[in-house]
Amino acid sequence: MINRDSRGHSYFIVRAFAKDVFINQERKLGARRRSDTVLVSTINDADQGSADVAFRTPLAPYEKSKFLGSGGSMVARLKLKGIDGRAPPGVEPAA
Numbered sequence: 001m002i003n004r005d006s007r008g009h010s011y012f013i014v015r016a017f018a019k020d021v022f023i024n025q026e027r028k029l030g031a032r033r034r035s036d037t038v039l040v041s042t043i044n045d046a047d048q049g050s051a052d053v054a055f056r057t058p059l060a061p062y063e064k065s066k067f068l069g070s071g072g073s074m075v076a077r078l079k080l081k082g083i084d085g086r087a088p089p090g091v092e093p094a095a
Helices: 015-029 061-068 074-080
Strands: 002-004 010-012
Touching: none
Parallel strands: none
Antiparallel strands: 002 010
């Protein structure tokens, strides 16, 4: 829906669309909390002709580690698997 403000600028009402995007994100991520909000930037000048809509939701802790490439060091993960990086007894390391 397109509305115009008192200065003649147009803006889009995207509440239903934003809600659908939020629900789809919840389904994909599974652990998303209902208290997360979707921020939508929708105000544009009438002469631009199209709306740039940006969605941003706070990241859950496990998502942050996925984006940052962390989630524990490689050494720690290998130790948890029982791999400590040293050669077994009787085997010489490669030169």
